[in-house]
Amino acid sequence: MRHKTVPWLVALVCVGPFAVATLLYYGPWSLDWLPQLPGSRQLLATPVPLPRAWLGDPGPPYRWSLIYARMAACEQQCAQHVDRLRQVQLALNRDQDRVQRLLLHTTVLPQLVDPELISRPLDDTVGQGVAAALGPESLATGRVFVADPQGSVILSYPADIEQKELLRDLKRLLSASGKGS
Numbered sequence: 297m298r299h300k301t302v303p304w305l306v307a308l309v310c311v312g313p314f315a316v317a318t319l320l321y322y323g324p325w326s327l328d329w330l331p332q333l334p335g336s337r338q339l340l341a342t343p344v345p346l347p348r349a350w351l352g353d354p355g356p357p358y359r360w361s362l363i364y365a366r367m368a369a370c371e372q373q374c375a376q377h378v379d380r381l382r383q384v385q386l387a388l389n390r391d392q393d394r395v396q397r398l399l400l401h402t403t404v405l406p407q408l409v410d411p412e413l414i415s416r417p418l419d420d421t422v423g424q425g426v427a428a429a430l431g432p433e434s435l436a437t438g439r440v441f442v443a444d445p446q447g448s449v450i451l452s453y454p455a456d457i458e459q460k461e462l463l464r465d466l467k468r469l470l471s472a473s474g475k476g477s
Contacts, residue, residue: 388467401418440462
């Protein structure tokens with residue numbers, strides 16, 4: 297009798313988890329019970345592609361982008377937000393080279409002494425298209441965005457996002473994407 301149950305137990309242990317996972321994934325249940333990460337991030341329903349020329353060095357390795365975009369005058373507050381993004385990038389330690397920073401603006405910039413910051417205007421035809429896709433109403437007071445290595449904006453944050461929250465999300469993204477991107 298014992299010899300007949302052993303193959304069935306082995307089959308159940310090997311195939312059982314796949315059967316349960318398939319049932320959970322394709323089943324009629326809602327997955328609203330899954331815990332949501334705390335914070336103020338918004339996953340964009342449709343990723344917004346940035347022009348390739350805006351992303352700096354076109355060659356691999358491709359880099360994630362931390363973006364501060366603002367359609368209003370960029371004064372002292374703007375410089376503070378850009379500096380906060382620089383601090384988040386520096387806090388990534390050995391992964392900081394996998395992230396670049398962009399500033400999207402419409403007006404004359406304040407004096408920013410940051411040679412690594414990539415600045416792009418939202419006034420021209422290309423910039424107006426990007427601003428329209430990101431939502432000009434949200435860019436009026438400034439907004440922080442994250443773009444993946446292919447240049448698609450996927451996450452949005454309020455301009456006054458806590459650095460810890462942004463850093464935590466970036467670390468998760470960098471960890472999940474591996475060392476190649």
